[in-house]
Amino acid sequence: MREYLLYVKVGSESVQSARAYVTPCFSVDQSFWQEREGCQLHVIGRSPSLALAFSLREMVNVQLQRQQAVSRSLNEEGLAELRKLAVSSVWETAALYGREMAGEQPLPCDWFRWETGDSSVVLDRCDRANDETAEALMGPLLEGRGLLWEEIETLLMHRAVALPDMTAVLQRMVLAERAEWRPGIRLSVKKSWWKHRLELVCDRCGSQRKDIELTQCHTCGQGCAYCTACLGMGRSKCCTPYVLVPCRSPYAKRDSKAMHRASRLCWTGSYSRDQAVAAEQARRYVANPRPGRREFLIWAVCGAGKTELLFPSVSESLGASGRVLIATPRKDVVLELAPRLQRAFPHARVIAVHGSSQEKWEDADITIATTHQVMRYYQRFPLVVLDEADAFPYHNNSILYRAVSRAVQPGGKLLYLSATPPRYLQKSLAAKRRGAVQYGAGRSLPLVSSSTHVLLPGRYHGIALPVPCVVTVQGLHKRLKAGRPIAPLIGLVRESLRSERQLFLFVPRIDDVEMVLAYLTKFFPSEASRFGGVHAADPLREDKVLSFREKRCRVMVTTTILERGVTIAGSDAAVIGAEVAVFDEASLVQIAGRVGRSADDPAGTVLFLQAERAAAVRAAVKQIRRMNQLAKVLRSREEGQA
Amino acid sequence: MMTRCRCVACAGRIVPRSRESAIRSLASQLSQRTRYPVMYRLVAGLALCASCLEQLPVIGAATCRQCGREQAAEGLCQDCHKWTGETLQSNRSLLRYNEWGKNLLSTYKYRGEERLAALYAELLAIAVHRYHHAAAFDCIVPVPLHEQRLRERGFNQVELLAGRLGARIGVPVRPLLHRTKRTAKLSQQSGRTAREESMDGAFSWAGEHLGQAQADSHRILLLDDIYTTGSTLRSCAKTIREHAGSMCHICSVTIYR
Numbered sequence: 001m002r003e004y005l006l007y008v009k010v011g012s013e014s015v016q017s018a019r020a021y022v023t024p025c026f027s028v029d030q031s032f033w034q035e036r037e038g039c040q041l042h043v044i045g046r047s048p049s050l051a052l053a054f055s056l057r058e059m060v061n062v063q064l065q066r067q068q069a070v071s072r073s074l075n076e077e078g079l080a081e082l083r084k085l086a087v088s089s090v091w092e093t094a095a096l097y098g099r100e101m102a103g104e105q106p107l108p109c110d111w112f113r114w115e116t117g118d119s120s121v122v123l124d125r126c127d128r129a130n131d132e133t134a135e136a137l138m139g140p141l142l143e144g145r146g147l148l149w150e151e152i153e154t155l156l157m158h159r160a161v162a163l164p165d166m167t168a169v170l171q172r173m174v175l176a177e178r179a180e181w182r183p184g185i186r187l188s189v190k191k192s193w194w195k196h197r198l199e200l201v202c203d204r205c206g207s208q209r210k211d212i213e214l215t216q217c218h219t220c221g222q223g224c225a226y227c228t229a230c231l232g233m234g235r236s237k238c239c240t241p242y243v244l245v246p247c248r249s250p251y252a253k254r255d256s257k258a259m260h261r262a263s264r265l266c267w268t269g270s271y272s273r274d275q276a277v278a279a280e281q282a283r284r285y286v287a288n289p290r291p292g293r294r295e296f297l298i299w300a301v302c303g304a305g306k307t308e309l310l311f312p313s314v315s316e317s318l319g320a321s322g323r324v325l326i327a328t329p330r331k332d333v334v335l336e337l338a339p340r341l342q343r344a345f346p347h348a349r350v351i352a353v354h355g356s357s358q359e360k361w362e363d364a365d366i367t368i369a370t371t372h373q374v375m376r377y378y379q380r381f382p383l384v385v386l387d388e389a390d391a392f393p394y395h396n397n398s399i400l401y402r403a404v405s406r407a408v409q410p411g412g413k414l415l416y417l418s419a420t421p422p423r424y425l426q427k428s429l430a431a432k433r434r435g436a437v438q439y440g441a442g443r444s445l446p447l448v449s450s451s452t453h454v455l456l457p458g459r460y461h462g463i464a465l466p467v468p469c470v471v472t473v474q475g476l477h478k479r480l481k482a483g484r485p486i487a488p489l490i491g492l493v494r495e496s497l498r499s500e501r502q503l504f505l506f507v508p509r510i511d512d513v514e515m516v517l518a519y520l521t522k523f524f525p526s527e528a529s530r531f532g533g534v535h536a537a538d539p540l541r542e543d544k545v546l547s548f549r550e551k552r553c554r555v556m557v558t559t560t561i562l563e564r565g566v567t568i569a570g571s572d573a574a575v576i577g578a579e580v581a582v583f584d585e586a587s588l589v590q591i592a593g594r595v596g597r598s599a600d601d602p603a604g605t606v607l608f609l610q611a612e613r614a615a616a617v618r619a620a621v622k623q624i625r626r627m628n629q630l631a632k633v634l635r636s637r638e639e640g641q642a
Numbered sequence: 643m644m645t646r647c648r649c650v651a652c653a654g655r656i657v658p659r660s661r662e663s664a665i666r667s668l669a670s671q672l673s674q675r676t677r678y679p680v681m682y683r684l685v686a687g688l689a690l691c692a693s694c695l696e697q698l699p700v701i702g703a704a705t706c707r708q709c710g711r712e713q714a715a716e717g718l719c720q721d722c723h724k725w726t727g728e729t730l731q732s733n734r735s736l737l738r739y740n741e742w743g744k745n746l747l748s749t750y751k752y753r754g755e756e757r758l759a760a761l762y763a764e765l766l767a768i769a770v771h772r773y774h775h776a777a778a779f780d781c782i783v784p785v786p787l788h789e790q791r792l793r794e795r796g797f798n799q800v801e802l803l804a805g806r807l808g809a810r811i812g813v814p815v816r817p818l819l820h821r822t823k824r825t826a827k828l829s830q831q832s833g834r835t836a837r838e839e840s841m842d843g844a845f846s847w848a849g850e851h852l853g854q855a856q857a858d859s860h861r862i863l864l865l866d867d868i869y870t871t872g873s874t875l876r877s878c879a880k881t882i883r884e885h886a887g888s889m890c891h892i893c894s895v896t897i898y899r
Contacts, residue, residue, distance in 0.1 A: 215756055219796040226754065235754045237796065 002167075002220075002239075004053040005117070006044040008060065008082065010074050012037055018074050020044070020060040021175075022053045024241075028168045030123060032175045038125040042079050043117030044086050049222035051187035051238035052093060052112050056086050058188065083116050090114040093189055096198045097223040101214055111223035134169045137161055139178065144247035144323075144380025146204065146406070148184060148240050151376065158361040170243060179245040184236030185212060185225050202227035204236045204375060205399045229399060233375055246379040247409055262348040262365050263319035265311055272462065273638070275305055278454045283312040286383055286413055287320070293452065294408070297416045297429040300456035301465060301627050302593020303567075306417050307337065309456075310385060311344055313415065317383035318348060318365055325377065326368045327404055328387040329394055331355070333565045337368050337387075371400045377407040384408045385415045388564060390422045390586045419593060420586035420623070429453045446626070448634065458631035463602040465624050466595050468588075476577060476611040480515060483522050489574065490523055492607055496572050497527055497554060501604075504573040505557045506591055508580035510535045516557045516576060530554040536561045563590045569598040574607040579614035588620035649691035650761050651746055656691045664695040671700065672772050684768045689761055699738040701899060709872055710734040710773075710899055721872075730879040731892055733869050735899030736769040743898050747867065751799050759799070762897055763806030766865070769895050770811055779863040779893075781816045782808050785878055786845070788821040804865050813863065818886075819878055820846045834871050841873040847885040860886060864894035 005026050010018045023029045026043075033039050044060060047053050060082055067078050094111040101111075141159060142152070152170075156163065163169060173179040182203050190199040200212045207229040217224030220239035227236045236242065271279060278298065285296045300306045314324050326341070328334055331354045338352040345366065351359040353369035360373070367381075371393050384407055386394070394400050408414050416425060430446060430453040448455050459465065471488045473479065479486050496503040507516055513533040521528045532553040534544045541561075547553045549568060556562070560582060573594045575583060583591075588608065595604035608617055647656050665685050673681035688695065701712045706719035710733045713719055737743055750758040784804035792798055801817075808815040823844035864878055879892045 213756060215797065217796045218792045218798065219794070224796075226756070228755070228757065231753055231755055235796070 002050075003046050003048050004050055005046045006053050006056055006060065006086070007117075008042045008044060008064065008074070008079070009033065010040045010042070012039055018064050018068065020057045020064065022050075022057050023171055024167050025171055028171045029175065030121060032172060034123045034126055036125070039123055041121045041123065042074075043119045043121075044083055045114055045116045047090070047112065047114045047222070048220045049112055049224070049239060050220070050241060051183040051185055051224075052090065052114070052222070054183050054186065055093070055188045056089060059085060059089055079120075083118075087114065087116060089189065092196070093187070093198070094223070096189060096196060097214070100198055101223070104216065106216070106223065113222065134163055135172060138163070138166075138169050138173065139245075142179070142243065142245040144245065144378060145376055146242065146244040146378035147376060148204070148234050148236060148242055150234055150240070152243060155361045170241075173245070178248065179243060181241050181243045183238050184240040184242045185227060185238045187225075187238060200225050202230065202236050203242050204233075205230040206402045207399065230375065233372060244378045259319060259322070262345065263315045264347055265315045265344060266346050267308070267311055267344045269308060271305075271308070272460050274456055274458060274634070275309060275460060278449075278456050279309045279312050281449060281454045282309060282415065283316050286313040286316050286415070291411045293413075295414045295416065295429060295452065297418070297421060297425055297453035298456070299418060299421055299426075299430060299446075299453060301459065302419045302590060303459045303465075303597040304419075304456045305460045306387075306419070307340060310415075310417070313383065314341075314345070314366065314385075317413075318345070321382050322365070323381050324366050324383045324385070325374070325381040325407055326366065326385045326387060327371055327374050327407075328368070329371055329391040330565065331370055333387065334368050334370055336565065341366055341368065371403070374400070374407050375403040377403075379406065379409050379412075381407055382409050382412040383415065384412065385417060387417045389416045389418045389425060390420050391564060395422060395586075420589045422586070430455065446630070448630070455630075457627045457634065459597070459602070461599040461602050462635075463596070464628040464631065466592065466604050466606050467624055467628070468592050468606040468608045468621055470578075470608045470610065470617055470621060472610050472613060474611075476609060480512075480519055480576070483519060485523070486609070488607060489576065489609060492572065492574055492605060493520065493524065493555060495605075497524070497530070501554075502548070502551065502568055502571040503555045504562060504568075504571060504591070504594055505555060506563065506573070506575045506583075507557060507559060508577045508582050510537065510559055512576070513557050513559065520555065520557075527554075531557065533557040534561070535559045560587055563587050563594075566594065567597050568594070570601045570604075571595060572605045572607075574605075574609065576609050577611060578608040578617045579610040579612050583616060585616045585619040585623065588616060589623055592620065592624055648689075649694055650689045650758060651694045651742075652691060654691045654693070656689070660692040661686075661695060664692050668695060668698065668700070672768065677771070680771060681768070684764065684771060688764050697742065699740050699743065701735060701738055705734075708732060709869065710896075712738065712899070725876075728876075729883045729892065730864070730872070730876050730894060733872060733875060733894045733896065733899075734769060734773040735869055735896045736765055736772070737898050739868060739870075739898040747898065751795075751867070754796060756797060756802065759802040759806060762867070763803050763810060765897055766803055766807045766895060767810045769897070770807070770863070773895070774863075774893065779813050779861050781818075781860075782813050782863045782865055783816060783818045783878070783882070785864065785866040785874060786817065786819050786821045788824045790824060800865055800867055803867070807865070818848050818862075819881060820848050822846045834873075837871050838873045841877040844874075844877055845881040847881060860890040862886075862890055862892045864892060866894065866896045868898040869894070869896040 002024055005023050006020060008018055008020050021029065030041065063082060063085055067074065090112050097111045141155065141161065147155065170179065170181065174181050184203060186201045186203050188199045190197045200209050202212060205227060207227050211229040212225050212227050214225045217237065217239060222239065224238045230236055282296065282298055285293065298306065298309060300309065317324050326337065328337065334352050334354050338350055342350040348365040350366045350368065351362050351364040353360055353367055353373045384404060386404055405414065446455060473486055493503065505516060507513055513535050517531055517533045520531050530553060532544050532548060534541055534556060536559065538544065548556045571594060573591055575591055578588060592606045595606050596602045610617055649656055665682065669678060669682040669685045704714060704716055705712055706722055707716065708718055708722035708728065711719050749755045750762065782804050784800040787798045804815045821844060825840045825844060862882060864875055866875055869875060875894045882892060883890065
């Protein structure tokens, strides 16, 4: 059982600078301070609970500042006062904890054990040769990561680094202010005139009290708590140290030639005129050394070639200082993006990081990660790209937004990439400002570019987005269940089968997949082998999607899982039950964006079948129309200029 | 009764109306007619959604009389024929250990999702009501973890269940055992005999003396999360028998078999 010691250091400088520290190994602290300066260390006490020690440290620091305002030195009286404060707040915390755990008995005898210390150590300055090889080994490994204790052990194991005493090495890094260590769950007592409360915050994911479970912990033997919100990434507990090492030194320790090589872009494709302008604008934003502009939005319609737009920015960042992170919501997208970027940057190291990835603990120039894995990075990347900012796990998820913004270095850049940016991003980054140039007569058209965003309203092949055809069918779901004909649907399927095209059929619920398949088989019995259905929980999901890509399967009935990231040439799309809440505006626009993506076949049919009128459907159609209109206005202006 | 409206296994929404038929069929499968109301209430208390309830892999009516394994006919199974002079009277389990169970149990044990303890305790209560009378036991003994394993994991998964089950069926929990041997994880051991050998003498008596008067009529319920080869539970039963006298009656209940 590890014990944490709380002590106050009083420096020898003329201005009193007393501060409290928490340490798991006091001897390391003693030798560290001895090397720096002569000072006095006064022990306040010790406890096995890390969270408790840190909450006391906060309190002691506040009290110290108050004392310093009154008298300039810390005397015996002041120390006794600090020790008394510690004891009383331990007692208070334990009482509050006991109240929350109502009914359960503490493990040994009390919820929190605290031994008041009474020793003081006077240290004179003396130089000692310190072996720094271990630190030199650990530093670069941990740099830019925020890891729980167990994760550090895993990391060291993966990199085949063996250290005799990891605690001591880490503590030296903490004292040198190259790292920070905290409890996984922060504990504090919130006082109010009505009722004192125990406040618990997960330091890793930022969850509040309602996501945190109190528990009797056999690891520390104290009152403890764990976070249920980020449980999938390992237990963040009151007694688990959470180590944050910011990336201070620039990554480019390697010679500049290698950096230059890594940043070389080998991409043979070419941009359309609009794409070139947008890519250049994003690159300029990344290259701009001025601090302050932290966020930038690339708003490009489906099929505008968003990934390719990134290349100049990534190249710029790799050439300037180093690592780039591309975060996307889904594992499929990570696996698809990694080889594409590797092809574009053949001399850079690209890794794909997701839950079951082998490369999770590696170091690379370009990291492509799922959103949850981003939680393990801390101030690591000068450039972070957040792909599909409106997609499922990101949207309205404050944990993941926090994780992404923590992965950016101070003064680094965050680039959002989306076809349907959520309202809050539109408002903060793409809002109309006074003096902005308006296009055409349409006041309602969004702004094409500003200092914080760029909008690409047209596809790379220059042909307008297919506008969905909305049909309201009375009793749609009843008809489906009863197997009565639905003319527009059957017409679309027949037409699509006849002309050898492929068809996406989106349904709102998993159960509907089977039902629609049965419905189709009833009307097209001879074609049954060419129908397929897939949903998120399907064990054969990957095979089925592959068979659809290889055109073995012609009609794919699917839930929203195929709404993004899938490109199939010569396809149509239909939504059955577009009024259901799972299909919001963004998701309907994405579905319409499946159609007509290739230059050979830029047209296609999009059909929204709804049982009743729905606002989201109308908004989606309106958004697509606006984008087409904007693209048209831009094109005519260009022709006028030419 | 339902505190959360989310299924604890699949995080899906719990719709009481759609659950009803699943609850009824499961409850009638688990009990005779006279005890149906009790079973119905227990099953309804599970925080599972309709589809999870339907696919709950409950062990059928015909089981091995000794180890509780599901089989075609009543009687002893192949493995149990070998054991003679058994100290463990019988083992009963509620669920088959399939892929679903594996995932859920590893979320509980290895991920450390302690909230699942409530669900598992309910399942154990169902198992006790299905195979025994609730008042058939004097005490519950959870299988202990080795001290070092306990410190790594932070909690003893069986002890949490025992506490909740004890409160549910009104039987006191007594930690009668210590684990003295640190055995490798089940998944890292190979073979039944290796397992038997490693578990031999893995437990010791924790020293709490039972009242001498009751010692010969003591009915003990051993509790564990899973019965694989049964060597853990047999080793526990042997230790208890050695210290609590030859007349005590030891049964075990586990979640998975």
